[in-house]
Amino acid sequence: MLSKDECAIAAVGMAQATCQDIAALRKNPHTPNPSPSGRGESTEFSLLKHADEHTVVGVAAMLCARAAFPEDFSFADWGVVAAPRWPGRLSSYAPLEKYHREGARSVSAMLIPNLCLHAMSGTVSLAFQMRGPNFGVGGGLANVPDGLLAGMVVQLEQNLPGTWVVLTEWTREPFSPAAAEGTPVLQALALALTTEATSAAVGQSFLFAGARYLRLEPSEVLTTQPAYPRLQGLLDYLVDPTDDQPWWCALDWGMDLVLGAEGKE
Amino acid sequence: MNQPTATRRAGEGPVWVTGVGTANPLGQDFRTVADNLLAGRSGIMRVTDLELDDTSCKIAGRIGAIPVPLGHDPAAFGALDKLQQLILYCTTQALVDAGHWENRGKLRVGLVLGLGAEWLRAWENDFHATGGALLRSPRGDEESLIRIVQQQLGLRGPATVVAAACASGNVALAQGKNWLKRGWVDVCLAGACDMWVTPMALASFGRLRVLSRRNDEPAAASRPFDKDRDGFVMGEGGAVFLLESARTARRRAAHPYAELAGHGATSDAFNLVIPNADPGPASQAVRLALHDAQINPDDVDYINAHATSTSVGDTCEAKVIQSVFGSSVSKIPVSSTKSMTGHLLSAAAAMEALACLIALRHQAVPPTINLDNPDPECSLCHVPHRARPQTVDVAISNSFGFGGNNTCTVFRKVA
Numbered sequence: 001m002l003s004k005d006e007c008a009i010a011a012v013g014m015a016q017a018t019c020q021d022i023a024a025l026r027k028n029p030h031t032p033n034p035s036p037s038g039r040g041e042s043t044e045f046s047l048l049k050h051a052d053e054h055t056v057v058g059v060a061a062m063l064c065a066r067a068a069f070p071e072d073f074s075f076a077d078w079g080v081v082a083a084p085r086w087p088g089r090l091s092s093y094a095p096l097e098k099y100h101r102e103g104a105r106s107v108s109a110m111l112i113p114n115l116c117l118h119a120m121s122g123t124v125s126l127a128f129q130m131r132g133p134n135f136g137v138g139g140g141l142a143n144v145p146d147g148l149l150a151g152m153v154v155q156l157e158q159n160l161p162g163t164w165v166v167l168t169e170w171t172r173e174p175f176s177p178a179a180a181e182g183t184p185v186l187q188a189l190a191l192a193l194t195t196e197a198t199s200a201a202v203g204q205s206f207l208f209a210g211a212r213y214l215r216l217e218p219s220e221v222l223t224t225q226p227a228y229p230r231l232q233g234l235l236d237y238l239v240d241p242t243d244d245q246p247w248w249c250a251l252d253w254g255m256d257l258v259l260g261a262e263g264k265e
Numbered sequence: 266m267n268q269p270t271a272t273r274r275a276g277e278g279p280v281w282v283t284g285v286g287t288a289n290p291l292g293q294d295f296r297t298v299a300d301n302l303l304a305g306r307s308g309i310m311r312v313t314d315l316e317l318d319d320t321s322c323k324i325a326g327r328i329g330a331i332p333v334p335l336g337h338d339p340a341a342f343g344a345l346d347k348l349q350q351l352i353l354y355c356t357t358q359a360l361v362d363a364g365h366w367e368n369r370g371k372l373r374v375g376l377v378l379g380l381g382a383e384w385l386r387a388w389e390n391d392f393h394a395t396g397g398a399l400l401r402s403p404r405g406d407e408e409s410l411i412r413i414v415q416q417q418l419g420l421r422g423p424a425t426v427v428a429a430a431c432a433s434g435n436v437a438l439a440q441g442k443n444w445l446k447r448g449w450v451d452v453c454l455a456g457a458c459d460m461w462v463t464p465m466a467l468a469s470f471g472r473l474r475v476l477s478r479r480n481d482e483p484a485a486a487s488r489p490f491d492k493d494r495d496g497f498v499m500g501e502g503g504a505v506f507l508l509e510s511a512r513t514a515r516r517r518a519a520h521p522y523a524e525l526a527g528h529g530a531t532s533d534a535f536n537l538v539i540p541n542a543d544p545g546p547a548s549q550a551v552r553l554a555l556h557d558a559q560i561n562p563d564d565v566d567y568i569n570a571h572a573t574s575t576s577v578g579d580t581c582e583a584k585v586i587q588s589v590f591g592s593s594v595s596k597i598p599v600s601s602t603k604s605m606t607g608h609l610l611s612a613a614a615a616m617e618a619l620a621c622l623i624a625l626r627h628q629a630v631p632p633t634i635n636l637d638n639p640d641p642e643c644s645l646c647h648v649p650h651r652a653r654p655q656t657v658d659v660a661i662s663n664s665f666g667f668g669g670n671n672t673c674t675v676f677r678k679v680a
Binding site: 004005047079080086087088089092093095096097099100103104105107108109111112113114115116117118119121122123125126128129130131132133134135136137138139140141142146149150153156157158173175216226251252253254255 | 317318319320321373380381382383384385388389392393396397400401402403407408409412421422423425426427428429430432433436440443444446447449464465466467468469470471472473474530531532533534535536537538546549666667668669670672
């Protein structure tokens with residue numbers, strides 16, 4: 001039984017890529033995470049041609065998570081909340097340089113639709129044919145708690161069968177394609193938030209084993225500092241959930257975001 | 266799409282708007298904006314402070330210097346970036362207007378702001394000024410403006426930015442209302458601000474061929490639903506609203522502008538930029554909002570249209586309105602206030618929420634100016650040129666955006 005401020009986690013998908021990897025992912029986001037079902041979706045992802053790097057890797061994480069669902073599962077009524085950390089940094093550098101060299105005529109029409117904070121949620125909604133609400137959230141240091149909290153609110157308040165939360169960030173911020181070669185890695189996490197009713201309706205078999213709930217609960221220790229957890233910590237927990245402690249994030253307004261598996265605490 | 270549950274949870278009640286803060290092309294307080302909006306005045310002008318030699322559109326809805334809000338040092342305020350000034354001004358004004366300025370430190374005050382391009386704008390402005398120092402040195406942009414403003418105002422509560430393109434303000438209002446319903450905040454500031462009239466934004470929208478080229482007649486350039494429209498005109502500004510439960514507002518004898526009665530949101534899943542010619546998904550957003558407000562289409566007295574003045578968008582929205590309201594479409598007045606303000610992008614929905622509050626407060630429907638020859642493809646009950654005095658108990662605001670976003674918000678007069 002879920003509590004008042006709690007969602008079930010039905011599936012989790014992760015992806016990561018360096019700048020060099022992203023070029024290949026843009027053409028086929030299945031590259032690092034081949035779909036177990038073998039569904040060949042690469043052609044439908046021509047919409048990634050102009051997409052920001054965050055969107056490309058976010059879609060790859062979505063594909064990975066989707067593989068956990070039955071093949072004929074429909075996401076048509078689902079919503080999506082995307083929380084990239086500083087979207088557009090890498091993609092905006094070259095256009096700005098070009099604008100200063102060549103003027104307004106050099107600026108791409110695709111710049112605004114693909115680099116704004118709402119770009120990833122819109123693209124995911126389109127790519128996966130989801131007609132529930134979609135919006136971006138955060139955009140800065142607090143992208144992880146902002147994304148989780150917003151996804152939880154949408155799921156709890158809008159009577160949807162499910163809500164995707166997609167979180168992305170670079171391990172180290174790159175500033176231009178040349179300088180980004182090498183170590184910086186763009187990481188992405190896709191979480192499928194659902195209600196118990198939805199989970200029951202489609203069977204429990206796809207529920208993610210390592211983390212089954214996302215919950216907001218009163219803090220035991222009050223903090224006045226804003227919470228800026230890195231995505232890496234959440235990925236580490238999800239990759240190796242053997243630790244008895246759930247992942248948690250103390251918010252600066254007297255509440256904690258907690259992600260864990262029932263009965264593990 | 267599932268229908269929202271009609272039964273409200275125990276302990277829930279209506280959410281009221283009890284404070285407004287705004288700076289937009291029509292003014293910097295509720296009364297001035299209302300006067301200009303109902304008088305049908307245009308806030309569109311020639312852009313003279315940017316180098317736009319080879320940009321096709323050289324006009325926009327601009328805001329002048331932003332006044333120093335209560336409680337802020339003039340010198341320090343004057344040194345801030347203008348977007349930060351705008352957010353501080355709107356949030357402070359909303360708190361003051363609602364009567365919560367003095368006691369804000371004792372409340373859990375939420376802050377949710379629609380803002381789609383905070384960083385892109387900052388990086389662009391910095392690139393023009395320094396050649397890209399901020400982009401090359403990511404440490405410079407560690408804090409988001411919303412966190413800075415939250416700290417400057419001394420607010421305790423959740424704070425976040427949401428972005429649904431031109432529908433961001435409606436999403437922010439919905440999030441704020443939901444935070445209140447869940448008991449996470451005592452009151453919530455919700456709205457949107459945007460200051461993205463920049464060379465790159467003008468150039469990119471221009472390349473999309475969605476901007477008007479009527480540079481020689483700025484006040485006549487934004488003409489939603491008109492047969493001779495040739496694109497939208499960008500605008501800047503914002504509006505922030507103080508939301509609180511009717512129960513607490515009544516207890517302190519606050520004067521509400523309206524009840525924030527309902528919200529609906531869907532996605533087209535059709536195209537990132539082009540609106541869906543099938544009115545189905547957008548109509549569903551409007552229906553969800555009416556259902557959430559527990560009203561019928563016939564109960565609506567005024568529709569503030571998203572209508573931006575583009576050929577495709579206005580026609581699609583007319584089909585949406587016709588689809589939802591059926592035979593009543595000939596009786597329910599529709600106007601697009603973007604004809605006067607321009608398109609405030611992320612802040613558009615917040616600006617148009619304000620227009621709805623003005624309609625409810627003044628019992629008059631704002632006009633669509635420049636609507637000289639209504640497009641026969643947009644057959645609606647237009648309000649051209651002049652405001653129409655009439656009873657307005659329920660007003661709705663449609664806002665659609667890139668990414669296939671469809672939203673609708675319902676406001677109801679408080680008896």
